Amino acid sequence: MTALLRTLALALGCLPLAAPTAHAQANDFPAKPITIIVGYPAGGGPDIGARMLGEKLAARMGQPIIVENRPGVSGMMGASAVARAPADGYTLLFAPNTFLIAPHVLPKSANVKLDVLEDFVPVVAPSKGAMMLVAHPSLGVHNAKELVALLKKQPGLAYATPGSGSPMHIAGELFKKSAGVDMLHVPYKGVAPAIADVLGGHVKITYASIGVVAQHIAAGRLVALGMAEKERSPLMPELPTLAEQGYPNTATGAWYGVFAPKGTPQAVVEKLNREFNAVLRLPDTAAKLKQQWEVPLGGSPDDLARMAKAEYDNYGKIVKEFNISAD
Structure with missing residues (x-):
């Protein structure tokens, strides 16, 4: 019995060591x-x-x-x-x-x-950050509702993304479903070439993180149509979300x-x-x-x-x- 008690005492005595060891680490x-x-x-x-x-x-x-x-x-x-x-x-x-x-x-x-x-x-x-939907000024739209109205008349307009399977691609597919419109996905090999072609007007629509396109929006080279977020971004609080404009389940997030x-x-x-x-x-x-x-x-x-x-x-x-x- 004495040996058993001694063994138990030794075992119990070791238990508190785990926490101090973790804190020491x-x-x-x-x-x-x-x-x-x-x-x-x-x-x-x-x-x-x-x-x-x-x-x-x-x-x-x-x-x-x-x-x-x-x-x-x-x-x-x-x-x-x-x-x-x-x-x-x-x-x-x-x-x-x-x-x-x-x-x-x-x-x-x-x-x-x-x-x-x-x-x-x-x-x-x-x-x-924030993901947003933007367009080239020559498209003549100023918000998501105007884009949808145009797509109803001209289905199949192209939108550029940095590549298939990118968050921008996913955002585009969510918007197509929510708005009931058709757009042609044009994947590029990265963000830079996609944005370059939209700035050049070769493709009129794209999704991008706010940091990539903010300077172009300020300069009038791109038009912000809506945030693909659950709520407005403090980085551009005046821009409504796509959901606010009537297109739910379109948020991606960044x-x-x-x-x-x-x-x-x-x-x-x-x-x-x-x-x-x-x-x-x-x-x-x-x-x-x-x-x-x-x-x-x-x-x-x-x-x-x-x-x-x-x-x-x-x-x-x-x-x-x-x-x-x-x-």
Whole structure:
């Protein structure tokens, strides 16, 4: 009996050690540089956002933040690198919400062996932008209702997107269904050539993130027709959503998320979340995000988890309904 009691005492004595160990990990974190992987080329929106936030995070955490670009396979190459990294908080993924669309639209030949919900731990959603419907001025329309009226008379007008399976492609298909109109999808190899052809009037309609087209709208080279969002954007509050104009179920959304490899200690995730949120509350951060046509978001890891799950499920249904696939 004495031996049994001694064994039980030793076992019970070990139990409280788990929590202090986790907290010790968080207290000591970070003890070396943190790498943020971006699955897109340098100079693009994800890269700019990651570098700006990384610089401010480094100042708070006392360690360098290294941003590494690993473009390819619709961002999945970078995501795969993070999923395979040690689950210690020193390797993070900075990704747009297209991260949650890619698995639904990529062909099997892409050979992406990744579960975007199960292979990662959500950290924080730093910011959001806005998706909008725009047209060339020569089309003669000034809002979504006028576009629909024109499409009723001239069905099959073309709309440009950065590629098949892109959020812009999905937005176009949702609008076609909601408005009961027909438009011809013209996919390009990226945002730049799609916008260039719309600016040139070769294709008259496109969807784009607000940051890509804002300067052209201000200069009168493009006309803003409506936001493809659930609510108006503070970045352009005068522009109504497509739903406000009578076309529901047309919202797509554009936001960024930070993710860590599955198995990253909760205490480390929580510390990263606190530090990101502290950076997002800085007035200078909000000002710099506004320059990129983004607004601070923030919130808890659970907030991002709910957003990611809802987005993944929603896009899965849409892609299946419209039989959408990537180029």
